[in-house]
Amino acid sequence: MLEIEIDGKKLTVPQGSTIMDAAHSVGTYIPHFCYHKKLSIAANCRMCLVEVEKAPKPLPACATPVTDGMRVHTHSDLAVKAQQGVMEFLLINHPLDCPICDQGGECQLQDIAVGYGGGSSRYQEEKRSVPGKDMGPLVSAEEMSRCIHCTRCVRFTEEIGGFQEIGMANRGEFSEILPFLGKTVDSEISGNVIDLCPVGALTSKPFRYSARSWELSRRKSVAPHDGLGSNLIVQVYNHKVMRVLPLENEAINECWLSDRDRFSYEALNSDARLTRPMIKHDGKWHETDWQTALDYVVKGLTGVSAQHGKDAIGVLAGAGATTEELYLLQKLARAFGVNNIDHRLRQRDFAADEGQTGALWLGSTIAEMASANAVLVVGSTQRHEQPLLAARLRQAVKKGAELNLIHVADDELLTRVNAKLIVAPQALADGLAQVLKAVAELKGASANLDLSGVTVYDEARRIAESLVRAETASVVLGSVAQHSPVFSQLLAIGGEIARLSGAHFGVFSEAANSVGAQFVGALPRRGFAGAAVTAGLNAAEMIAAPRKAYVLWGVEPEADCHDGQAAVAAMKAAETVIAFTAFKGDGLLDYADVLLPTAPFTETAGSFVNMEGKLQTFNGVVRPLGETRPGWKVLRVLGNLLSLQGFEQNTVEDVRAEFVGPFGDGAAKLSNAVSGVALDKPAVTGLVRVGEVPMYHVDAIVRRAPSLQATVHAKAPVASANPAVLAAAGLADGELAVVRQGACEVRVPVKADAGLPEGVLRLAAAHPATVGLGGLFDPIELKRG
Amino acid sequence: MLSAESLAKIDREVAKYPADQKRSATMSALRIAQQEKGWLATETIEFVANYLGIPPVAAYEVATFYNMYDLKPVGKHKLTVCTNLPCALSGGYDAADYLKQKLGIDFGETSADGRFTLVEGECMGACGDAPVMLLNNHSMCSFMTREAIDKKLAELE
Amino acid sequence: MAVFANGILFEGVDTSDPNCWKIEAYQARGGYQALKKILTEGISQDDVIAELKTSSLRGRGGAGFPTGLKWSFMPRSFPGDKYVVCNTDEGEPGTFKDRDILRFNPHALIEGMIIAGYAMGAARGYNYIHGEIFAEYERFEEALDEARRAGFLGQNILGSTFSYELFAHHGYGAYICGEETALLESLEGKKGQPRFKPPFPASFGLYGKPTTINNTETFASVPYIITQGGQKFLELGKPNNGGTKLFSVSGHVNRPGNYEIPLGTPFAELLEMAGGMRGGKKLKAVIPGGSSAPVLPGDIMMQCTMDYDSIAKAGSMLGSGAVIVMNEDVCMVRALERLAYFYHEESCGQCTPCREGTGWLYRVIHRILNGEGRPEDLELLDSVGNNMAGRTICALADAAVFPVRSFTKHFRHEFEHLIEHKTPLVNHKWC
Numbered sequence A: 001m002l003e004i005e006i007d008g009k010k011l012t013v014p015q016g017s018t019i020m021d022a023a024h025s026v027g028t029y030i031p032h033f034c035y036h037k038k039l040s041i042a043a044n045c046r047m048c049l050v051e052v053e054k055a056p057k058p059l060p061a062c063a064t065p066v067t068d069g070m071r072v073h074t075h076s077d078l079a080v081k082a083q084q085g086v087m088e089f090l091l092i093n094h095p096l097d098c099p100i101c102d103q104g105g106e107c108q109l110q111d112i113a114v115g116y117g118g119g120s121s122r123y124q125e126e127k128r129s130v131p132g133k134d135m136g137p138l139v140s141a142e143e144m145s146r147c148i149h150c151t152r153c154v155r156f157t158e159e160i161g162g163f164q165e166i167g168m169a170n171r172g173e174f175s176e177i178l179p180f181l182g183k184t185v186d187s188e189i190s191g192n193v194i195d196l197c198p199v200g201a202l203t204s205k206p207f208r209y210s211a212r213s214w215e216l217s218r219r220k221s222v223a224p225h226d227g228l229g230s231n232l233i234v235q236v237y238n239h240k241v242m243r244v245l246p247l248e249n250e251a252i253n254e255c256w257l258s259d260r261d262r263f264s265y266e267a268l269n270s271d272a273r274l275t276r277p278m279i280k281h282d283g284k285w286h287e288t289d290w291q292t293a294l295d296y297v298v299k300g301l302t303g304v305s306a307q308h309g310k311d312a313i314g315v316l317a318g319a320g321a322t323t324e325e326l327y328l329l330q331k332l333a334r335a336f337g338v339n340n341i342d343h344r345l346r347q348r349d350f351a352a353d354e355g356q357t358g359a360l361w362l363g364s365t366i367a368e369m370a371s372a373n374a375v376l377v378v379g380s381t382q383r384h385e386q387p388l389l390a391a392r393l394r395q396a397v398k399k400g401a402e403l404n405l406i407h408v409a410d411d412e413l414l415t416r417v418n419a420k421l422i423v424a425p426q427a428l429a430d431g432l433a434q435v436l437k438a439v440a441e442l443k444g445a446s447a448n449l450d451l452s453g454v455t456v457y458d459e460a461r462r463i464a465e466s467l468v469r470a471e472t473a474s475v476v477l478g479s480v481a482q483h484s485p486v487f488s489q490l491l492a493i494g495g496e497i498a499r500l501s502g503a504h505f506g507v508f509s510e511a512a513n514s515v516g517a518q519f520v521g522a523l524p525r526r527g528f529a530g531a532a533v534t535a536g537l538n539a540a541e542m543i544a545a546p547r548k549a550y551v552l553w554g555v556e557p558e559a560d561c562h563d564g565q566a567a568v569a570a571m572k573a574a575e576t577v578i579a580f581t582a583f584k585g586d587g588l589l590d591y592a593d594v595l596l597p598t599a600p601f602t603e604t605a606g607s608f609v610n611m612e613g614k615l616q617t618f619n620g621v622v623r624p625l626g627e628t629r630p631g632w633k634v635l636r637v638l639g640n641l642l643s644l645q646g647f648e649q650n651t652v653e654d655v656r657a658e659f660v661g662p663f664g665d666g667a668a669k670l671s672n673a674v675s676g677v678a679l680d681k682p683a684v685t686g687l688v689r690v691g692e693v694p695m696y697h698v699d700a701i702v703r704r705a706p707s708l709q710a711t712v713h714a715k716a717p718v719a720s721a722n723p724a725v726l727a728a729a730g731l732a733d734g735e736l737a738v739v740r741q742g743a744c745e746v747r748v749p750v751k752a753d754a755g756l757p758e759g760v761l762r763l764a765a766a767h768p769a770t771v772g773l774g775g776l777f778d779p780i781e782l783k784r785g
Numbered sequence B: 001m002l003s004a005e006s007l008a009k010i011d012r013e014v015a016k017y018p019a020d021q022k023r024s025a026t027m028s029a030l031r032i033a034q035q036e037k038g039w040l041a042t043e044t045i046e047f048v049a050n051y052l053g054i055p056p057v058a059a060y061e062v063a064t065f066y067n068m069y070d071l072k073p074v075g076k077h078k079l080t081v082c083t084n085l086p087c088a089l090s091g092g093y094d095a096a097d098y099l100k101q102k103l104g105i106d107f108g109e110t111s112a113d114g115r116f117t118l119v120e121g122e123c124m125g126a127c128g129d130a131p132v133m134l135l136n137n138h139s140m141c142s143f144m145t146r147e148a149i150d151k152k153l154a155e156l157e
Numbered sequence C: 001m002a003v004f005a006n007g008i009l010f011e012g013v014d015t016s017d018p019n020c021w022k023i024e025a026y027q028a029r030g031g032y033q034a035l036k037k038i039l040t041e042g043i044s045q046d047d048v049i050a051e052l053k054t055s056s057l058r059g060r061g062g063a064g065f066p067t068g069l070k071w072s073f074m075p076r077s078f079p080g081d082k083y084v085v086c087n088t089d090e091g092e093p094g095t096f097k098d099r100d101i102l103r104f105n106p107h108a109l110i111e112g113m114i115i116a117g118y119a120m121g122a123a124r125g126y127n128y129i130h131g132e133i134f135a136e137y138e139r140f141e142e143a144l145d146e147a148r149r150a151g152f153l154g155q156n157i158l159g160s161t162f163s164y165e166l167f168a169h170h171g172y173g174a175y176i177c178g179e180e181t182a183l184l185e186s187l188e189g190k191k192g193q194p195r196f197k198p199p200f201p202a203s204f205g206l207y208g209k210p211t212t213i214n215n216t217e218t219f220a221s222v223p224y225i226i227t228q229g230g231q232k233f234l235e236l237g238k239p240n241n242g243g244t245k246l247f248s249v250s251g252h253v254n255r256p257g258n259y260e261i262p263l264g265t266p267f268a269e270l271l272e273m274a275g276g277m278r279g280g281k282k283l284k285a286v287i288p289g290g291s292s293a294p295v296l297p298g299d300i301m302m303q304c305t306m307d308y309d310s311i312a313k314a315g316s317m318l319g320s321g322a323v324i325v326m327n328e329d330v331c332m333v334r335a336l337e338r339l340a341y342f343y344h345e346e347s348c349g350q351c352t353p354c355r356e357g358t359g360w361l362y363r364v365i366h367r368i369l370n371g372e373g374r375p376e377d378l379e380l381l382d383s384v385g386n387n388m389a390g391r392t393i394c395a396l397a398d399a400a401v402f403p404v405r406s407f408t409k410h411f412r413h414e415f416e417h418l419i420e421h422k423t424p425l426v427n428h429k430w431c
């Protein structure tokens, strides 16, 4: 520890601290632009100059290491003069367009200028003007004359994004911030540069000119598109969401936000919203009132149950619903006598259901995983599934963690990978079993699984060594693993690796409330908090054996189910389909019979439980659009209309108390343990699809966010395959091919990708271009087009 | 995109640096590419970046930072005349003015026949030979009096 | 242009012989004897460094830092990659000495760099060569090949356990790459933007590894110091200013060129050697150490001797040893304007004061020159300069300010006259 003095205050700071760190620790503010705690030190803006006794000139606080006995003055004459001098330089070429600048009111330059700038300018020469740049649909770089060359954006793309997409070209006064000519900024976390830009040079393209920051109210919320649970500031004006920003939470999203969570709000204000209940009569849709619509629902449910029995009804829920909704939904279903309820719509393999006791979760806190010395990620297209976690893992690798992979594709993760196994989806289990076997050998222990048929190859051994050598390790299953035909085996094997190696083991929760949905019992075999229930059908079974009636809660089956083709067929065959939804989806309009406008997360109070089991509550930030109603209220009324017991809650807190009260925060019911799963290599002939869900097609909201849909990530997918696979089909890279699953054929261009294992065809699902196809990891045919 | 010969030259440059520091060859790779293509088009820069495995924008930063890379087409002969103080004291501006008048172009311009581009240069580290002129980036011409300029231009096709 | 050698760097070099740079010629002059002596006599790293300290060799790149001391900062017995880097990015206006070393005696540099590698426990070296002298870069590559073939580079040099590789890297037009950390960035294939120090290159240099950077002339002086002894080198010059030094004389003299003379030689003698003032004109001003050094009026200069201490006492710097001589026909506003333009062109752009200040200074001086000066402009120049100097990552901002300060100090009346009368006091003629 070093003893120093800042502005007369004595303090001790650890070796290696900078003056800026030291100042922060005692709450002393030193003006700065280029410095950012999560980025490397550039020391280029020179705004943070301070006086250090015995130093011949002012020193930059952000970059100067503290030495023992140092005496620093942040407000002395010398320091203030230096800071004012820098401020003058920053302003001489800065446009005087604050009144029309988007950053107005939240501009660090403006703020600091008030404190340090001079009155009138001594600079009488012409101001520089810098042409705007095109960075793509999300980040606007139109006003580059405002840039102060702090290079935060450059450093962000390089250091946090993992790939330098923004550069500072030219030199001296002619320096310009730009993307590579003709290229857009495509990082899945690019929007953070908007927050980082201290001035109004980089702004939000969707938000630009739509409001002044001081007119907006700021409300807290929780991000709805993945299981991380990023904390949000939602800015609203006149009951409309105008902008979404990260709310710093070091334990979860740090100070970042994925583009998906930042820009999806546009969908909430779009024409695609369902604003009034609608009923279909004679093939035509009619708007109606809630009373009529709910009566219709009651009639439909009681009618089907009277005619075909309760088992003829299936309830499919999206895991982006609030915990309160999911709790009431399962309560309502069960009270009504329906046991067929599930939220795991993209899951294929349910063999572990029987032997599972708790909600699958990350197995540790996010921070614990990110600080592990070794991580093994199985079956995850990380950057698409969990953009911020992928970035966090890159930081972990930089700090020395070893990242190991078992996956179905050899994608660029923009970070160093210690060891990797790239295999077909059905072989993921064998890959993980190899690691288990090697771990068992290294530990001289035996696994509670029959590993006799498993041969350990080098790469698996390297992964095992990495896990065993590490002081702390994590093994995590991603969405691909969870959707794969061997998910239950992966759970069993992962659990054994954890037991033998001491690693944490868990899953990257796919949706905002995957953990909450399990916890409150939106499951066919377990009720609230794992309560024993009469077993019902799981999501796949409800589709495979079509029901007479379906209740869809925030679900669009063609895009949200493992086998969209079969799901749509089941919907079409049903007597009635009741959809609670925020959007008028084309699919729903086709096969549903009643649409009930239920509130998206911004228009209702509720909670999500993130992948580390943390329940985060939020309130509605705007009034529900049109006649939209908060879901929990709709369910309560419906419970009453169905004359069911236990639907007397007056507030969302009343609902929450029913599931939070008795079980604390629910942590006790988190468990990744499974039993009774045997290893078994599925026999596969022919090509298997690798059907991931593209980042901007994961749920109904993002699918309707225009700016996200304009990015490269939302483009119509191509079918990629190993060159050998293409050659066997007589196809060349770039050619148009015909791809078939079941009754559906689509024409798509093919792409050669040597990083894919043989025997697979990678073609994304849930995109309008591929939505008619079948199972995500099912057989698929490829022919010349 | 680049000839096998240029790629072989780039490979020789890459070999000068530790195996994990291919990026160090960026400057020479861009120089070699420019020598082959005459100037650095965006596609050329991107090709070089991909060849070395660095982000294209990083290669672009380099190409725009250093004066001797041409990001726009130049004439067959690029003449860079030093007018920095030491050269100026020994005829740097006279040489430049004479060239401007003779070629009918100003600094930063290319003659109508596409043969010559005239560029104002900064100190080339050859002030003792002033006035100096750099021909096509790599060939230093010393003592560029009017007569020497006449002679040099006559040699160039 | 010729080299006027009266020292160690070009001892015995016949610059008119097109083969004088070749390894055979170098060896015939006694070249590579220093290396042989070290490796065959088993002179220790510490002894090599001690010899350098005795010699009082100071860095020839501009800052004049004692070389032996710099080498001693390297963690030389510490295992791991270490680098020796030579700075031949000679871009300081007026400096053209290192080019002649590459042209006429490249093996002296190579030998010096090998010895440096030995003394500091580095296995690899790079010479960063100014892009504009591409022919010299190519020649240096050839010289390296010669040295490799002769077994002075590579594995187990001269049968010893010492292995060393040396490569050339060229710049491509950026003055700032002469600044040592910008040079390292450039060597790593990036823009040449100086790094904040600390950490210093000796602990975090090329590729983040310990690195020592010296000027070409500095390294080229090393073989002599090893063969002849540090004491002898010291005695060539004067105390604290050991050895002989190359001075690049340019501007209004009859014989511009490089002059290698003992440190401490009177300026008047150097001027004389350079043939005196061209056309018999009157000496007006001299920039004694490259464009970044403060200008000195001719009469002050005539009192100086050419060494670090004397020039510093007179208020300037010996810098790189570039002596720019100006006669009475030079309008000092015009001369300063050209220099200010240079720094504006060459600022790397990362530090706010330098990026914005160099342009501001240039524009104000340009305006004054064009008869649009304002009474407050001289004070403005001073104040802008004060806000730049010492406030940036590297010394380019200071380098941009020194000329402004010194020109407006020593020749203030010319500026005032232009501002007041809108016409220059001196009817400017460049030459």
Ligand SMILES: Cc1cc2nc3c(=O)[nH]c(=O)nc-3n(C[C@H](O)[C@H](O)[C@H](O)COP(=O)(O)O)c2cc1C
Pocket: C058, C059, C060, C061, C062, C063, C064, C065, C087, C088, C089, C090, C091, C092, C175, C176, C177, C178, C179, C180, C181, C213, C214, C215, C216, C218, C219, C394, C395, C396, C399
């Ligand atoms: C703007 C700037 C330009 C410089 N240019 C050169 C140069 O061209 N050659 C050189 O040797 N040193 C130059 N230097 C000095 C180097 O940073 C460094 O001090 C020197 O190479 C060290 O070598 P030495 O100790 O042998 O002099 C420059 C410094 C600055 C700040």
Ligand code: SF4
Pocket: C176, C193, C194, C346, C347, C348, C349, C350, C351, C352, C354, C355, C392, C393, C394, C395, C396, C397
């Ligand atoms: S002082 Fe100028 S040249 Fe030096 S690092 Fe800063 S901006 Fe670059």
Ligand code: FES
Pocket: B082, B083, B084, B085, B086, B087, B088, B122, B123, B124, B125, B126, B127, B128, B130, B132, C093, C094, C095
């Ligand atoms: S000033 Fe022209 S080459 Fe040096």
